[in-house]
Amino acid sequence: MQAIRQGRVVCHLGKGLAVEDETGRIVLCHTRRRLGDAAVGDHVRWEPCEGDQGRVLEVLPRRSSLVRPAHGGRVRVVAANLDRVFVVLAPEPEPDWLLADQILAVCEYRHITAALILNKIDLVGASALERALRDYEAAGYEVFRISTRTGAGLDALRSMLHTGCSMLSGQSGVGKSSLTNALLPDRNLRIGELSAHSGLGRHTTTSATLYSLPGGGELIDSPGVAVFGLAEVDPTELAQTYRDFHPYLGKCRFNDCRHVRDKGCAVREAVEAGTLSPARYERYLKLLVRAGTAEFSGG
Ligand SMILES: Nc1nc2c(ncn2[C@@H]2O[C@H](COP(=O)(O)OP(=O)(O)O)[C@@H](O)[C@H]2O)c(=O)[nH]1
Ligand SMILES: [Mg+2]
Ligand SMILES: [Zn+2]
Structure with missing residues (x-):
């Protein structure tokens, strides 16, 4: 025994x-x-x-988890015991801000800290994203500006990663695997080790993989788009997952306000007054349609 x-x-x-x-x-x-x-x-x-x-x-019991919709109206756990999720963006491919907002909403709902990473700041297009990024900073999200190619900004990110378990998420092509490589000198060794066990001759990075970082902490690199559905978020709860809406919630005329076309909506008034980002609000309206259903984006 x-x-x-x-x-x-x-x-x-x-x-x-x-x-x-x-x-x-x-x-x-x-x-x-x-x-x-x-x-x-x-x-x-x-x-x-x-x-x-x-x-x-x-x-063993999880301290947190992220799920995605699965067959038969069920959900499937994508990753467990996360402390923070980074939404990775880049000037190329063009950012999918709706996907970013969906990930942030789900993390907020699941009480997982989220932050943004703008990668590829070595590309000229990077500064054009600043205006959009400032909406997130105003909402209270930390934004890391890095280049895995030049190494710029990596130290600040490293000091954030050396405790707890972090996950990289976002569109494919933004540089999640490149960043994992930059942070993990022996990543390829690890992949080789996993390959030996898979019996397939190689560990295709088609499944999310957890790596221990040399300075402490753990990093999960997810392949392609990690889709966290909004199925479990009720449409009435979505506004609460928008941090930038918080100052206005509870100030609408009707307490069941959906913040769409409702009369006396404090959220919409804030958008019209220029104190709340119209772009974030418009994406809220789009996510409202997805909330509570198994519909999701990406692939
Ligand atoms: N210019 C530039 N290209 C980068 C940077 N980081 C990654 N890339 C490139 O972006 C492409 C996609 O990177 P990859 O790590 O596979 O993205 P993933 O799909 O998110 O894992 C690759 O061709 C990388 O060489 C960067 O900081 N600057
Ligand atoms: Mg990758
Ligand atoms: Zn409202």
């Missing part, structure tokens, strides 16, 4: 989960079918079984 061990799910592999044990070694673990979803970032209890492999017995 072998002892039950603790571990951390670092990614999904074709045949199971890659679990990092207490010594930093990767073990390919199978799960019991009735265990349900185990996600990257989960703390688990597992036991060694045949060969070099293991079996996950239990997913």
Whole structure:
């Protein structure tokens, strides 16, 4: 009878989960079918079984999680035990601000700290995004301006990352993997190690992967667009996830105000008075349609 061990799910592999044990070694673990979803970032209890492999017995309670819509109206956990999520943007590809706002809304709803990263500030187009970024700073979001190509701004970001578990999210092509590489000198080594366990010859970065940072803290790089649905956010709750709306909520004439065309809406009046960003408000109206439904963007 072998002892039950603790571990951390670092990614999904074709045949199971890659679990990092207490010594930093990767073990390919199978799960019991009735265990349900185990996600990257989960703390688990597992036991060694045949060969070099293991079996996950239990997913330990999560301090936070992000989910996406799945079949049959259910949700699937995308990542667990996150402390902060970065929305990564770049001048190229052109920012999808609606996606950014959707991620920020979901993080707010799930009580996960969110911040923005503008990558590729070495490109000339970067300064054109400043006006939009200031809307977020005014809302209270921290914005990091970096270039993984030149290394500019990386130190400030590093000092933020060395505690807790952070996740990079956003459109594909903005530089999430490049940033992970810049922060993790031995990332390729790690990917090689995961490949050896996947039995596929290579670890395709099609699943979100958790890396331990050299200065402490953990980083999850998610492939392509990590879609966090608004399905679980009721349309009546969406406005509360907009930090910049907070000063106006409760000041509308009707207390069930949706802040759309309602009479005496303090939010809309703030937009008209120029104290609230019209761009953020317009995207709120679009997300309102998605809230409470399984509809989501990206792919
Ligand atoms: N000019 C410039 N290009 C970058 C920078 N960071 C990443 N890239 C490029 O952007 C492209 C997409 O990067 P990648 O890391 O794969 O993006 P991901 O899809 O978000 O993981 C690659 O061609 C990178 O070389 C940067 O700081 N400046
Ligand atoms: Mg990538
Ligand atoms: Zn209102």
